[in-house]
Amino acid sequence: MSTPPIQWYPGHIAKAERLLTDQLKKVDVVLEVRDARIPFATHHPNVGQWIGTKGRVLVMNRMDMIPDETRQQWQAWLKENDISPQFTDGHGGRGIKELAGAIKQAGAAINRRRKERGMLPRPIRCVVIGFPNVGKSAIINRLLGKRVVDSARRAGVTRALRWVRISDQIELLDAPGVLPNKLDDQDAAIKLAICDDIGEAAYDHQRIAAHFIDLLKTQHQEQPLTDRYEINASDITGEDFVQDLADLKFHGSKDRSAKLILNDFRVGKLGAIALELPPATP
Structure with missing residues (x-):
């Protein structure tokens, strides 16, 4: 008897993805958060479409859970592909200060254009996207310096979109975890299950x-x-x-x-x- 494939797409994720698409027009910068243990498996195929011409910051979270040598290998490979990743530990706080700087840098062009038009600067609007349980809420809480959004090591804790003001310079949209409505790559799905980045009911x-x-x-x-x-x-x-x-x-x-x-x-x-x-x- 063949083993049934791993599939998980609860209703709140489908709804969140529709709302996220509506909100993206208000956003300047997209933070894509991946699990550093499985960066390929936690890359959503729609990210490129969602980002479009917006600023982008790739966040490799859970840097504390991979060897330093592996982090250096990923850093080198991503830079070869013209991506400057931000490695973070959302629970411990490492890399958060550097991430805040990268967000400001990615959104700086917005206020430069506003200044050229004689307009006052405004906070950079940023959305945090990624698979369930990759640590998005923990990163937001660290950026803010206090707990404002629920954070737990299990999939499906965040279920609604919510704007959070990080500072006078940054506003963040906390979005529920999103994942493809069909997991075609079952090797990746197994890794999501191993890392607890998908609901337990799926496996x-x-x-x-x-x-x-x-x-x-x-x-x-x-x-x-x-x-x-x-x-x-x-x-x-x-x-x-x-x-x-x-x-x-x-x-x-x-x-x-x-x-x-x-x-x-x-x-x-x-x-x-x-x-x-x-x-x-x-």
Whole structure:
């Protein structure tokens, strides 16, 4: 029996995307927030269309959850593609000051044009877009210096569009997470599930935990699993690892062992692990 594909497109996301399209005409700068562990999987295919000729800032959030070496590789690859990324840790606050500077720089042309027309400057209007649970609300709260929007490590917390004044110079539109109405790339969908960037109703924990272990093995990153659970991950499949951990800790409950593995990764107990690397430079 084939495994059903991962799909998740709740009604609030469909509604948010329609409202976002209406609001974009008022916006000067688009902040695209991605999960630094899976930058390709958290890139929405409509972003280029939404940005158009507006200013753009690419935010690679959760920099604390990937190795410094990986961050440097992404930085170099993106710059080769004429993109200057801003790496942030929305929960810890790293990179936020630099991000605020990048927003002002991206929107500076707006007020230059206003000045040329004899108009007074106004705050730069910026929208924050990205997949669910990539840390958009945490970044907004850090930019503001206090908690004004709900933030949690789960998908679907923000459900309405809301303008927030960050300073006299920046206004931000906080938008709910948006994702394609159909996830054609199932490898990317699995990574979204591993990183908790999609609703839990969309996937089976045991299947995703097994995929996670197999993915780490293909990337030669399985040692943290062996160290933490004292089960040699090199010699067995992801499915067998989930079963062995279930037998060892949870009286055979594979669901509990799968949830433990995924949660340990998501909260950093397995260390800094990137699930995607930039393409090798020829």
